[in-house]
Amino acid sequence: MSMQLNETHDPSLTSWVASANDAGSDFPIQNLPFGAFRRAGSAEAFRGGVAIGDQVLDLAALGAAATAFTDEARDALSLANRDSLNGLMAAGPAAWSALRLALSRLLRSGAEQLPQALVPQSNAEFTVPARIGDYTDFYTSIHHATTVGRLFRPDEPLLPNYKWVPIGYHGRASSIGVSGQSFPRPKGQTRPANGAAEPHFGPCRRLDYELEVGVFIGTGNADGDSIPVAEAEAHVFGLCLLNDWSARDLQAWEYQPLGPFLAKNFATTISPWIVTTEALAPYRAAWTRDAADPQPLPYLDYPALRDSGAFDIELEVLLRTAAMRDQNVPAAPLSRSNFRDGYWSVAQMVAHHTVNGCGLRPGDLLGSGTMSGPEPESAGSLLELSGGGKTSIMLPNGEQRTFLEDGDTVVLRGRAVRPGLPRIGFGEAAGTVLPAR
Amino acid sequence: MSMQLNETHDPSLTSWVASANDAGSDFPIQNLPFGAFRRAGSAEAFRGGVAIGDQVLDLAALGAAATAFTDEARDALSLANRDSLNGLMAAGPAAWSALRLALSRLLRSGAEQLPQALVPQSNAEFTVPARIGDYTDFYTSIHHATTVGRLFRPDEPLLPNYKWVPIGYHGRASSIGVSGQSFPRPKGQTRPANGAAEPHFGPCRRLDYELEVGVFIGTGNADGDSIPVAEAEAHVFGLCLLNDWSARDLQAWEYQPLGPFLAKNFATTISPWIVTTEALAPYRAAWTRDAADPQPLPYLDYPALRDSGAFDIELEVLLRTAAMRDQNVPAAPLSRSNFRDGYWSVAQMVAHHTVNGCGLRPGDLLGSGTMSGPEPESAGSLLELSGGGKTSIMLPNGEQRTFLEDGDTVVLRGRAVRPGLPRIGFGEAAGTVLPAR
Structure with missing residues (x-):
């Protein structure tokens, strides 16, 4: 900070x-x-x-x-x-x-x-550059939360806790892989079709990516202690790219009341490179909220937050389909957003995670949640880009997608850019969907 | 099996x-x-x-x-x-x-x-007897799910997915401790009081235990592969006792839409002893469902399920308050239930967890979820015993509890009992609540 x-x-x-x-x-x-x-x-x-x-x-x-x-x-x-x-x-x-x-x-x-x-x-x-003891995924993009919430609850897209609580949940550490990871399309239960008595079982039909930034914890805290928000960034080693692959149809059927489970835990892909917070120091950004938004509770507020609480990191998703590989054409851009648009900062994630005494460990990984921007085209997932699967996305080579198909490779990229400074980037986090086993 | x-x-x-x-x-x-x-x-x-x-x-x-x-x-x-x-x-x-x-x-x-x-x-x-890479908590007691569901949704206590999906979520591995663990009362946000504009922040006021059985995974599966349910128990090393400490007021405010997080991740206490499934072989029990309940989907069904899918393990919770320690009186029994009453079996937990290709690792821990029985007094948590905090529980020494107080020690016990056989037990999983820091 x-x-x-x-x-x-x-x-x-x-x-x-x-x-x-x-x-x-x-x-x-x-x-x-x-x-x-x-x-x-x-x-x-x-x-x-x-x-x-x-x-x-x-x-x-x-x-x-x-x-x-x-x-x-x-x-x-x-x-x-x-x-x-x-x-x-x-x-x-x-x-x-x-x-x-x-x-x-x-x-x-x-x-x-x-x-x-x-x-x-x-x-x-x-x-994977660290033994990741625990992996936590947050939900810090208000644009993502609002767009996805609208699909499920048109009357109340954003739940009452969102502007107070940096919502997060625990994810699966063992299935985190580094760029180049591939995985079979997950199988599972989905909601009974209209009129059907039983759920459907089979390969996921709404497989998606999520464009996220990962946060590697450096020094931890003792169990029972909290990390004050003003000291939180000193506990952060650096940032990476993170793709939180998501099976939307499994998720819709399983997630009540305890949250996502099999819809997310089959694979998570990160970039091989961790860019340190020291390297990112020249690319800090103001942390902004709407005037109508509440002030953070004291345990989430700190002097440097508004001036430089955010990181200005341009994020991008590209899709390389099997046909594109055969045709030898470039990957197609799907979405662009910026990490600075998160509603909750990295320091707030760390402070919230530990306010109850939960101990973080060196090498723990926090995900930002899908980083969607304010514009429709800056959505960080196909669920959002396709309006819940209603609209196909046209690709430059004539293919269409609502969700991912077998053979698709999703590539995340990220870079901090500032006029007069060299850009510093994250490389790639690429992963490929294989057919269901 | x-x-x-x-x-x-x-x-x-x-x-x-x-x-x-x-x-x-x-x-x-x-x-x-x-x-x-x-x-x-x-x-x-x-x-x-x-x-x-x-x-x-x-x-x-x-x-x-x-x-x-x-x-x-x-x-x-x-x-x-x-x-x-x-x-x-x-x-x-x-x-x-x-x-x-x-x-x-x-x-x-x-x-x-x-x-x-x-x-x-x-x-x-x-x-803790294993390095636990990932910890997953299930929700296999239909009695618990129904009673707790009724507190939140009187019209629809049991969600439509419950009888089809062995509901689970990922928990925190780093805060799992062995019997004797103590932890400060967690702090956090709770729902704004009636008329208040802001959430309340402070020490948890509805701290609870959950009586669970833990399942230690032995041999794992390769990422991308599923463990067939008929082979699932061969991947289980043994069972232990598990107390999934829960901050009910934090949970009620934070859990939508991604499930419990700070309400659960500050501490989980297990018994030091893992009783192997081989030792438990003589104490198998029939796995029963109501006639009206649906048959499990094929990936969750197997020949031995109905005859011997369950384990007959008597479970018990005792409370030892600070006053009881001072008075040198015995701990007070709070609830008794039996692991055989779970709606989903151990094998079904393992098969479901891996059906999407999620890889389990040796030493991974699965929790059964709170094991409540069909009778009100067999509820496995104070939330249930107190009717959502409405009724105080009288203790033999004249104290009362709706939720846990500082200095309280909760002791879980478990034993497999069968006429003509020696009882085999799990020892204790005891943990103590310290004042908030």
Whole structure:
């Protein structure tokens, strides 16, 4: 929140990794996102890496170059070169910042080049970058909540608790996969058809994506303690992209009274890269509400909220169908929105989650909920774009979709953009629907 | 399901651990439940143990006695003497059974006594016996669902999906603690009082317990695959007691539309002991439904369901208030029910959970949901016993309760009982409410 800019944010910095200096790259030297990787097809151990241009800097291969690091940076490096980033996440903001500064200096133009520590991203295989103990999904877009609510309750689209409570629920940790994940179309029960005595059973017929931002918890809190909202962002390691795949027909039948279950827990796809909150400091945005909206309760309010409580991150969904792959045509854009339009901030999610004493752990993942914007075309799901399945979406190659079909690949992208600054991006979170088993 | 009885179930067996032969013991030689323990107050590593009478058999201290084991039992032992039982759980029913047989022979009257491998339970400290990757809570008692539903929807107590879908939701893994757990009263938002513009914020005023049975998953399934219901119980390692502490006032305000969140995730207390499904084989019960209830869909139906789909386990809740501790009077019984009255069976929970391809992992925990029986006094929560907080419950020492007060300890107990057989029990799952922080 009160994150100061430092030399790692200097927009004039360039890297000896030439591809990092391309204006179109998601990974300039000002970004330095963390992930876990190995060489594709190898039996190597996964280890920490940092994206730079089209390369991965192998954090386990810095060798003597790390001897110039500060003690704090070297300690952080030793936590980051493991098969998951939980240790680094637990080390806290000072450690994250020390390592970021050391890596920025290591990768700058003029520093000694370390080609032996680079692996092309095209030759890397990624894994979920942390052991995720618990995964929580929020519902922070009022535009999504209103549009979806209208489909179920035309008279009362937004429930009375929405503007007071950052609504969330627990999701499934074991089915979270990294970009490249594929999964069979889920099977399950759906509501009895008109006149039918029994529910229908079979493959989902209304399979959807949800465009979300993921929040990786860094340092946790002791069970029974709450994290004050003004301190909440210091507990956040960074952000990623997250696709909360959803089976709408299963969901409509199962979700009362205890919420979504089989409709969501078969797969969740995240980007391999976690962009740190320090990297995002220059891309903070005002957190805005309508004048008629209530002020947050004190445990959800803090001085920096209105000025810089949000993150300005452009989000995008693309669809690549099997036919598009065959035709070798580009993926079709489906929706665009911006993370800054969330009704609840990242800090508010963390403070709310812990206000009852619930302990968060390093590596826990929070989802923002579907990030839909105020315009119809900025909806972050097919359920919204198709008006509840009533309207087909025309794709550039002549295909149509209301919901996802087998063979469809959904690609999420995200990038923070500000005039005069390099853009810093998240790469992709791509996932593919396979036929039902 | 088709579990055969074997020599470990022989009711005439006795143990050289004399306390195991007491008729009142939860832990005769026919039980042999698994847990993870160390000597209280020590810095020892936690390791696997088996309850026998008032002792723990230390599975890391069998030494030469294990040389007489079969290879399969010795392999299983090496997986069971660790700080969590996940390895043993993953090994599968043949391994579990081989180890059980070996331990039964080791502990029988006439076998060489191994006093050096015993630790008194009164001198043991327990931990959650598995690393729980994901925790799912079901809602399998139709009596609970009906009574609670009536409080919220007098016209439609049971929702249309209930008799078709084994309703469940994901809970919080990190706040699951073992018997002896204590936690501060959770704080949070509750519905605005009549006429108030804002929600109330403060310590929960309607804190409750829920009497449940926990199901520990043994072998899991590959992501994307389903576990057929007829094979489901082979994936279950065993059962425990589970208290799903619930903040009813937080729940009523937050739970729409995505289900319970802060109302449940601050604490969940389980018994230290997991009673294996093999130990419970002689205590199977018929699974019954009303004639008017629909037949389960095919993916939830299997031949053994009606004869022996249920487990006959008597469940009990006791309350020990701070005043009772001061007065040194016994804990007061609050409710009694039986696990056999569940509308959905353990096998149905597992089959439903995986029908969409969701992968279960060794050590995952499923809760049954509150086990309330058909009679009002067999309700498994204060919400039900107090008619939604309208009626006070008189305690034998003159105190009253509608919901829990600070200092209250709730104790769950459970035991399988059958005429002519020794009773086998679960010990206790006790937890204590501390004042809000």
